[in-house]
Amino acid sequence: MIKEASEGMEDFHTRTLHWLVSSPIRGPAGEIYSWINPLKSGYIYPEIMGYYTKLLSYFYRKTGKGIFLERALQTAENLVTCISRSGAVSRGGVEYVLDSAICISGLIAVSRVAGTQKYRKPILALSSFVSRSLQNEVVAFKDGIPAHDNGTWSLSLGASTLKACIALQEAADFLGDGKLKELSDTLLERILMDCFRDGAFTINQEKPWIYTHPHCYATEALLYLQAQGYDLARYIDSSAEWLAKNQNEDGSLYGWYGNPGKPQEKQGDATAQAIRIWLCTNREKYKENIRKAWDFLKGLQAPDGGLLYNQGSQDVNSWVTIFASQAAWWLLHGPEPEGIV
Numbered sequence: 126m127i128k129e130a131s132e133g134m135e136d137f138h139t140r141t142l143h144w145l146v147s148s149p150i151r152g153p154a155g156e157i158y159s160w161i162n163p164l165k166s167g168y169i170y171p172e173i174m175g176y177y178t179k180l181l182s183y184f185y186r187k188t189g190k191g192i193f194l195e196r197a198l199q200t201a202e203n204l205v206t207c208i209s210r211s212g213a214v215s216r217g218g219v220e221y222v223l224d225s226a227i228c229i230s231g232l233i234a235v236s237r238v239a240g241t242q243k244y245r246k247p248i249l250a251l252s253s254f255v256s257r258s259l260q261n262e263v264v265a266f267k268d269g270i271p272a273h274d275n276g277t278w279s280l281s282l283g284a285s286t287l288k289a290c291i292a293l294q295e296a297a298d299f300l301g302d303g304k305l306k307e308l309s310d311t312l313l314e315r316i317l318m319d320c321f322r323d324g325a326f327t328i329n330q331e332k333p334w335i336y337t338h339p340h341c342y343a344t345e346a347l348l349y350l351q352a353q354g355y356d357l358a359r360y361i362d363s364s365a366e367w368l369a370k371n372q373n374e375d376g377s378l379y380g381w382y383g384n385p386g387k388p389q390e391k392q393g394d395a396t397a398q399a400i401r402i403w404l405c406t407n408r409e410k411y412k413e414n415i416r417k418a419w420d421f422l423k424g425l426q427a428p429d430g431g432l433l434y435n436q437g438s439q440d441v442n443s444w445v446t447i448f449a450s451q452a453a454w455w456l457l458h459g460p461e462p463e464g465i466v
Contacts, residue, residue, distance in 0.1 A: 137423065138453035140430030141446050142184065145177070146196050148429055150443050155199035160440035161431065171207040171214035172224035173443045174200050178231035180447050180466045182238045187454070197235045204228055205247045212254030213266070220266040222258045223285055223342075225251045226292035233295045245300070252296040255289060256308055275331040278339050283329030285339035287316045287346045291465070294353060313350065316343065317360065324363035325382075334384035337371075340364070341398035348405050348462040365406040368399045369414045376417030377436065391436040393425045397448035404452070404460040415456070422449055 144150065150158050150167075157174045158167035178197045185193035204214075207228075213220035214228050229251045232244040258264065265272040265280050274280040293309035296302065319330035326343040328336050344364040347357045372378055377391035378399055400418050403411035425433040431441035432449050451466050 133423070134419075134453050134457055137426065138450060138457065140426065141432070141450035141453065142430075144430030144441075145181070145443075145446060145450065146192060148431060150431065150441070150446075151177075151196070151200070152203075155196070155201075155203040157200060157443055159444075160434065160442045162440045164439060167440070167443075168216075169207075170216065170443065171204060172216065172221070172227045173447070174204045174207070175214075175224070175227035175229070175231035176444060176447050176466055178204065179227075179234040180451060182231070182234035183451070183464050183466065184454070186238050186464075187458075194235075194238060198239060201232055201235045201244060204232065205244065208247055208250055211266075211269070212250035212252075214251075218267065219272055219280075220254075221279065222255050222264045223279070223289055226255050226289035229255065229292040229296050233292075233299045236299070248296060249300060252292075252300060252302070252305060255292065256305060259286070259289065259308060259312060275329055278328035278336050281329040281331075283316065283320050283339070284326035284336070284343040285328075287312065287320075287326070287343040288339075290346045291349045294350070309350075313346075313355075321360060324367040326364070332384075334387075335382040336384075337368075337378050337380055337382065337392060337395035338398070341368075341395055341402060344402050345398065345465050348402065349465055352463040361402075361406055365402050365411065368402060369411055372399070372414055372417065374417070376414075376419070376421035378418075380435070391421070393422065393432050393435050393442065393445035394448060396421055397432075397445060397452050400452040401448065401455060401460065401465065404455050405462045405465075408460075419456075 150161055156169045157177045159170045160167040178200045181193040181197035207214050213225045229248055232248050236244050262282050263271040264282055264286055272280055278285055290309040290313055293305045297305035320327045325335045326340045328334050347361050351357045378395045380390045380392045381387035396418050400415055403415050427441045432445040434440040434442040434445055447466060
């Protein structure tokens with residue numbers, strides 16, 4: 126344990142979990158919202174329902190506390206109602222491959238800890254959509270038509286897409302479909318070749334911009350795959366070092382690097398993700414980076430336990446809190462890259 130960084134972490138972690146299971150971020154039917162802000166309503170967010178289900182399944186497995194399984198199952202029940210006929214989940218009228226992949230991961234996680242095959246059919250539908258789309262190098266659809274924009278990280282094949290490898294590997298095992306693993310291997314090779322430059326993942330092959338959130342997504346996939354036996358240490362080490370070199374003195378990470386058209390905002394999500402990456406990579410080497418990052422995140426924690434999206438935001442944010450909660454647990458109990466959310 127890193128003593129300096131872990132001081133007060135039990136309280137930090139407990140408050141994040143209490144917020145996730147008891148606050149209005151979770152609706153009465155298990156739906157999960159993007160954020161809570163009395164001045165700006167959040168929206169129901171299927172991708173984050175996938176993260177939520179996976180995180181609470183993880184904590185049920187680690188603690189045995191029934192409330193985590195209860196909440197995970199309730200959210201899973203709501204999540205399956207969000208799946209379209211094409212096997213996708215959407216946000217703002219756009220069906221996303223990454224969002225759908227995260228939902229696969231969440232449904233598999235709760236299926237395993239609950240010992241149920243109830244969600245096999247929706248997992249198969251989501252997996253079919255993800256694999257079909259990636260085989261055609263499409264990451265999003267609007268009204269059934271591919272939606273592509275090289276200037277937008279979520280609408281182009283690139284760093285963020287690599288995180289789908291986690292779901293593809295998990296689905297290959299859960300469904301017994303080796304072709305999903307083969308697709309994961311192909312995607313890994315493609316993104317490393319096209320987007321990994323000078324220690325960081327660019328948003329896609331065409332743009333040299335680095336958006337730290339999907340850079341971390343890609344690195345999280347590498348950590349998971351390394352835990353499955355893949356030889357990826359040089360990429361992971363370079364990625365962790367890039368994060369350390371670009372960390373601000375107050376412990377934060379900016380959202381964008383190399384893109385002059387974007388404001389320099391200090392992000393809660395990327396900073397929490399960086400902590401998980403440093404803990405998995407070399408916690409002793411990065412102990413000062415971890416300590417400073419925690420100081421920044423503690424400054425984002427609202428009185429009720431959730432974390433703000435970024436410095437200056439009033440959105441008490443679901444996915445920032447999810448990432449930070451797992452990072453806090455890992456700091457206290459040791460990292461588990463194969464369980465990364």
